[in-house]
Amino acid sequence: MANFIKAEKFKSILRDGMSIHVGGFLTNGSPELLIDLVVESGVKDLTIICNDGGYEGNGVGKMVDSNQVKKLIASHIGTNPNVGKLMNENKLEVELVPQGTLVERIRAYGAGLGGILTPTGVNTIVAEGKKVIEIKDKEYLLEEALGADIALIGGAIADNFGNLKYIQTMRNFNPMMATAAKIVVVEPIKIIEEIDPENVVTPHPFVDYILVGDYDE
Amino acid sequence: MMNDKQVIASRIALELKDGDLVNLGIGIPTLVANYVPENKKVVFQSENGIIGLGPDKGEDNYIVNAGGIKASIVQGGAFIDTATSFTFIRGGHIDITVLGALEVDQEGSIASWIIPGKLVPGMGGAMDLVTGAKKVIIAMRHTNKGREKILKKCRLPLTAYNQANLIVTEMAVMEVKKDGLHLLEVNPIYTIEDVVKATEADLIIGDVKEMRGINNEN
Secondary structure: OOEEEEEHHHHHHHOOOOEEEEEEEEEOOOOOHHHHHHHHHHHEEEEEEOOOOOOOOEEHHHHHHHEEEEEEEOOOOOOHHHHHHHHOOOOOEEEEEEEHHHHHHHHHHHHHOOOOEEEEOOOOOHOOOOOOOOOEEEOEEEEEEEEEEEEEEEEEEEEEEEEEEEEEHOOOOHHHHHHOOOOOOOEOOOEEEOOOOHHOOOOOHHHEEEEOOOOOO | OOHHHHHHHHHOOOOOOOEEEEEOOHHHHHHHHHHHOOOOOOOOEOOOOOEEEEOOOOOOOEEEEEOOOOOOEEEEEEOOOHHHHHHHHHOOOOEEEEEEOOOOEOOOOOOOEOOOOEOOOOOOOHHHHHHHHHHHEOOOEEOOOEEEEEEEEOOOOOOOEEEEEEEEOOOOOEEEEEOOOOOOOOOOOOOHHHHHHOOOOOOEEEEEEOOOOOOOOO
């Protein structure tokens, strides 16, 4: 069962050099308060894994703005000019991954797989340095599983047991990231008594901590 | 009279069939939805996690489209996670994907996600979409400020090799086949020669028709 924690406890588990999955798609379903707390904590040299670079002053963009990010693994960075600028100045390493490959690498890690085989990226620069494996006359890239030290999950309704369901399009990467990190922390939109077991998307054994208090319901 | 973007979107709408599951990219492709007649039942998929994407109706909700812009969901729709979304996309369950490009070539290769050293937005879901969709339609202006975009061979890094099926511009409709790039239709405000002049790729010119589904009247 999940532990309900306050901001200070969350900050105490953060360390320099951590890798962090951050849920959300262009900040829709992204855990904004947990991101603020990462910024407040001042930890640095982070590897951030997120669909995109967010916006300047929004989403993972806030950690990029405060120069806490060493490496960003994302499918798209076009909405945050600061990411491109820091990348060109060699102050931020960026690994661009096709969106479907990114989510499947994360899912694979959570499922205990070493990687996946995908046709996406064959014959492009995405294939550079990767093994090409032929199965039934079709070429696939071997893409390695992608886990993290912590996953920060947003867009969810939690229940008293720590089960989660997600609101509308805020689901996106969140359910996969919640399976693929050593520590999973949720910033729920709200907490209810009990989610109907048929509607649980992320069952509570995946969830370690749920942030409560100190922010608007 | 329709502007260039409207011509492209309106022509592409004719390609969408009753019952199709369709993913529209950002920009001109998004406009295609405006030209689908109401009696044609097309379902739009949005890669961030919607089956049954609808336009923003000013509702108070948490629904966005793949451009991060407020949207809605239609009756019978579903919210899905990103892994399921790309199961649709990569797994061949999307009938048509419409997206823009920086360059396309006569072999159907597409370049759309990076201009090295200049612009690096990333590929987002585009690489998976063009790899997995049953039919790939490229929606773009024929040239970029006079510079050719439809080439013998893409010069920019590829989004995918040999995946485009149809190219629709304000000037013409072209189909990629095994033997090359066929010129199918030309917008009547242009001549075949105009199109050839604006195209670096070798065009196979047979029975060229007038571009359908567009309105050049005032």
